[in-house]
Amino acid sequence: MPEEFEPRVVAFFCNWCTYLAADLAGTSRLKYAPNARIIRVMCSGRVDPQFVLEALAEGADGVLIGGCHPGDCHYQSGNYKALRRFLLLRRMVVQLGIEPERVHLEWISAAEGDRVRAVIDKMVADLKRLGPRRPVLGVAS
């Protein structure tokens, strides 16, 4: 019986919203897939697209960015920048042969612990279906 593939997810969560939500999920003892390595950043706008590419290069099967809802950013417009970069990045990685499900952006506020659970569970399920990330070769745009 082949070992089931366990995807590795790198998650960049913003300090003021999503990271607190993940904390809340923890203190609420919510059960969800343990596949995500969470990295705390001060704002989703801190996430340089290079981080995402580097994470994928280092073996991540998926990358998740979590930030505050539009209008709620602690630094006012950081999450909008994250959204713009994310949308262009997703278009680009598709050209490089990476399935769009592997990069994901979610708005999760500090009170939404259950949302963290749902988002990570869904992402892990999607990635299990997709399988490990194939080498980036041989995909015409």
Added chain:
Amino acid sequence: MKPKVAFYWCASCGGCEEAVLDLYEDLLAVLDAIEIVFWPVALDFKEHDFAAMPEGSVDIAFVNGAIRTSDQKHMATLLREKAKVVVAFGACAQLGGIPGLANLTTAEEILHDVYGDAATMPQTEYREDGVSLALPELFDQVLPLDRVVPVEYYVPGCPPTPNIIQSAIGALLSGLAPVRGSVLAPDHALCEECPRKATRPVDLAIERLRQVHEQLIDSETCLLAQGVPCLGPATRAGCGTRCIRGNMPCTGCFGPTGRVRDYGGKALSAIASILSADEEQEIGRILEGLPDPAGTLYRYSLPSCSLTRKPEYTHVGRNGKPAESNHH
């Protein structure tokens, strides 16, 4: 004793050679100061002449072009063996260059596209009538020079500009060696030396991106402010902003500045951050004006993209020795 210098080209267009000739009258002074031992475009020394030279007897080897075939890897290795210093000259050697766009496809697809399924597709080995001929193998992907041999310095540009070439040669021959691994060009973004700098708004916000042919381009105003995707903010300076003076946007040929690991990722960030939209649909509409993100943002640097930098994708293992490739 004049320093011995070699110039060689791998998967190259010859533009870097022309760039050296574009030193014009200054070239004569350079030629006086050095002894060129190998330069196929201009001199008749053959490979066996170069191979016969003692190890380490060449002071500097300027190598341009990316690595695409087994032959080019062989020559890069030979140059590394004979030279004390190897300089990756030009965008192809530094980053993979425009031929690196072939990494969006495979060698097999290229061969089939070029030669069809013809019975006479080029072979790496051909034998007939007592004749045996070989052709080099096409690698699965294009590699920058430093993925096959260690490199001391980089001279950026497609091609490098005369001022950059002059100062690089000067620095290397001066006896005061620059920091190993450095790119021999200024380390700030092109915007800082752009003639249109004064017209760039403090809060640059792009409402619409359009391809150049879709609009008239004003010859004095910042190109980004006109909605033209210009990669100046993400690109290393030193070229004299020739393209901008030509009334066309920067396309990134000088590569990243020193603190950037992945040029395409940084260029993406530079453009996306300043779009004037906060809502997904609106952002998507603006991005329609950039229909080919990978081609535009990684035009010169796809082989140096983080995603393809892992050892298992190269023919060189982690210890610098050839690795068994699991892709063919």
Added chain:
Amino acid sequence: MLAATENQQNRITIEPVTRLEGHGRIELFLDAAGHVEHAYFQVPELRGFEKFVQGRPAEDMPQITSRICGVCPMAHHMAATKALDNLYQVTPPPAARKIRELIYHAFLVEDHALHFYFLGGPDFLVGPGAPAAQRNLLGVIDRVGAETVRRVIAVRRKLREVVEAVAGKAIHPVFGLPGGVAKPVTEEQARQAQAVSEEAVQFATFTLEIFEKLVLANPDYQSLIRSDAFAHQTYYMGLVDEQNHVAFYDGALRILAPDGHEWARSDPQRYQDYIAEHAEPWSYMKFCHLGPLGWHGLEEGPDSGIYCVAPLARLNASEGMATPMAGEAYLKFFGAMGGKPVHHTLATHWARIIEMLYAAERMRELSHDPEITDPKVRTIPTATPREGIGVVEAPRGTLIHHYQSDERGLITKANLIVATQNNAARIAMSIEKAARSLVSGRHVDEGILNMVEMALRAYDPCLGCATHSLPGGMPLRVDVHCQEGTVIATLRRDSDGTVRRE
């Protein structure tokens, strides 16, 4: 010092071929008596341009395809720009067309000068059997003097400065757009072009004089040029204007048969009616030939479809030059070589200088045209792009860019027929013939091997260009109509180049 190229039993390898653009290797196989049995010219490189431009915006093609070659980037840039005009069905304003032509002819002068003085020319200026260490631009300095070489450098610099002022960069220009050019020419730039073109005309005339003095006046070189070892009876192809004068930027495609009669004259957009490709397993460079005649191997003569492009071919395929001084030089050339067509490959060096003179005269004409400083240089395309063909004469031969795109203008298919490729078959024949004649049964030294390379160098080959990559020919069906309009025959060409009559 340099040793003679290694002899492995009965095999001689010349690697790499030098003083040309790109990578190449000549392999000679000798029999026991030392006669050349087989000669192969191998091009070991391939980059795959036609494949990796798929998915790129068409407007990027002038800058992407110029990276096929850094010696003749302007040729690709121009062919690509014209293909974009066609793709977007847009006509540039008159000033834009003149600006393109002005810059294109400036490029032609300096590129031909580069070849004559630094690439192929040293074989004659210094001597084919001279020591290898001298057969290069340094040896040229010794032979013609530092002052002359400084003049060559200065003229090339000034021409390329004009190109840079107008086109942004000399190596990998940026000014070509569908429907025009990126910016107008200023009064100051026009004056600069006027002064430089005047100097260019004088320089080209001077180059002709050098050629006459150092090459034509030398009986050894004369017999080399006229020798049978370097001659082939093939077809000749080039663009011509309405008066059948040599044309570089635009014109009709004219093909001359080996006996000198006009074999075809056509809109270059119909190039697929005439040009087909053939691949061999021992080279990445494919062999162009005239499709209707089929591939018969490396044979010359009227039944074989092998043809030739670039200076000698253009002079053969035309009936004169469009400017006065070049026109005179043209008549003198054919007078001295015994009429048309001239089959002697080494005469290409002479033809090249005549073209240099024409390009300089044409540049001068255009620089004085009052419309050259007109600010209207762009027509914005409005049509949906679909398919476009752009044809120019590159310094090294007929150059064709053919694109198909989706409605957003992203390239779906690209077909490039690149100058030197047209010459591939004739080059192979030239190398083999020269090798058989020069190497067989003699003591082979490095000078002899260089003379074999000379057969190649005369074509001013651009091997990076020739191996950009080229797909199999597009399948084609041609209906031949009689005057009343009835179809009297149908020819079909399959994607492997076979032509059948139905």
